[in-house]
Amino acid sequence: MLLLIPGPVMTHADVRAAANRDIAPWDHAVRGEIGSLLNRLRILAGGIEGIHAALPLPGSGHFIIEAAIRTFVPPAKDQGQDAGGGILIPGSGQYAQRMMRLARAAGRRVVALDVPLDQPLDPALVDAAFTADPTLTHLGMVYSETSTGIIHGPQAVGAVVRKHGRRMILDAVSAFGALPANIAAHPEIDALVFTPNKCLEGLPGFSLCVSPIARLLERQGHADSWSFDLADLYQNGLENGHGAARFTPPIQPMAALHTALDRLDAEGGPPARLRRYQDNMATLYDGMLALGLKPCLPRALQGPIIMNVLAPESDKWDLQVFVETLKRHGVLISNFRNTDAPSMRIGAIGAIDRADIEKAVLAMGRALDELGLRR
Known part of the structure; x- marks a missing residue:
């Protein structure tokens, strides 16, 4: 069967074969393999050693988006009231709407920005929204909105976010591995999130985030969740070794992603x-x-x-x-x-x-x- 869907995508036989074995995730050698995988992904995202970290989380892209929102966006000060703070999310399609729902469910204030569904995001709209509400801390943007097929490039929008001194969560779930991504060139980004089963042509089962280490250290204990705390996930690596998992990881898809990255390099x-x-x-x-x-x-x-x-x-x-x-x-x-x-x-x-x-x-x-x- 030829799959023509936005993910999980068709994979190469070598990628599937890499997952066809039993693996002990707590073995120190395997921990090293996971650490190596995270280093490769950090480099692929343009991250700098000692400045940025790649973090894996079991679950789909929605899981890592929720984790990023919980970790980096401060919660609303007064539930149900317009108390300031929060995240600006352009309503570019269904996946932007899902980001809004995740943020609201996490108790974060959401300001929805009405935008045309058939046009790339106009940076001027973001500029005006931040000017109108100086309390907003973040922009949440979908890079490749698969509900329409349109691309919202982060370059010009990121410049507006930097100008206002705000932060960005970039949903690159269906973009990463093909469309340009360089977190070092975007100091405004708190979280560049993606999954292995889209343009990386890996298997589903986990999601990933590349973030500035300084921001992870600043946000320890702010997620209102243990499972979705990216700062805690980073701290676990410091305490138990790079690549160490807090909970049982989806180790077979992780092994397959190594092979998928080899194929990406060869291409x-x-x-x-x-x-x-x-x-x-x-x-x-x-x-x-x-x-x-x-x-x-x-x-x-x-x-x-x-x-x-x-x-x-x-x-x-x-x-x-x-x-x-x-x-x-x-x-x-x-x-x-x-x-x-x-x-x-x-x-x-x-x-x-x-x-x-x-x-x-x-x-x-x-x-x-x-x-x-x-x-």
């Missing part, structure tokens, strides 16, 4: 991977047009990770029926949509190339014909 690093994904997306975009379908975003704004495509204008259209029909032709896409209008989400990332996308387009054409939906 030429994130720039080369991005070029492959861009080629995949260009092939997919052309293919959708050839099928008579319309992508939700114009080509100039279409990101390389995932595409939203408007459904055929037909009373026969049913997304789940189309997904099941397409599966019989060997291709799996997302079985839910994030747009108001009927649409479908198709991924272009993972261990796939242009030939796989071309096969998928042919399969989609056959599925449309089978369902009487082809124009």
Whole structure:
């Protein structure tokens, strides 16, 4: 089955094979392997030894986002009241909305910023929001918003955050490993968060954060949680050795990520991977047009990770029926949509190339014909 979803993505056989063994996570040799993995990820994120640290947390990307919010964003002083402080979150799509929910559930004040869903985030909007509310401490931003497929680059927005002396939590879950990421060039970032099962082409099971060590030391004991305290996670490494886990880690996916990073290095690093994904997306975009379908975003704004495509204008259209029909032709896409209008989400990332996308387009054409939906 060819997976064309934004994650977990198609993986190489060598990556899967690396997880096919029993591993004792508390063994000192394994602890060293975990420490080595975290060093590789810190370097990949542009982190500097002794200045930044990479931290792993069991669970999906939502887990590490919640941990970052709890660790770095101060809690509201007066529950239910507008007491100042808090985090500004541009409402760029479903995953921004989820960040808002995580923050509110953690007792943090959230200020939602209304932004167009089909445009990159305008730094001027962030500038105006921080000017209007000088008590806000953080910006929470989704780098690659897979509910729409658009990219919100952190460069210009980060400059605004620095200008106001605020901090940033950057959700790079579906961006890291392909899109540019350099935390050393962004001193405003408290947490650069990501997972292994997107552009890194690893297995799901844990999430990761790269943060400034000084900020981790400042925020000890502020998470209102033990499991989600990144400062405590860092302190555990200081006390028990780099790579030591507090609780049983997802050790097989960690072992697989070592192999996935080897493959990333062999490919030429994130720039080369991005070029492959861009080629995949260009092939997919052309293919959708050839099928008579319309992508939700114009080509100039279409990101390389995932595409939203408007459904055929037909009373026969049913997304789940189309997904099941397409599966019989060997291709799996997302079985839910994030747009108001009927649409479908198709991924272009993972261990796939242009030939796989071309096969998928042919399969989609056959599925449309089978369902009487082809124009």
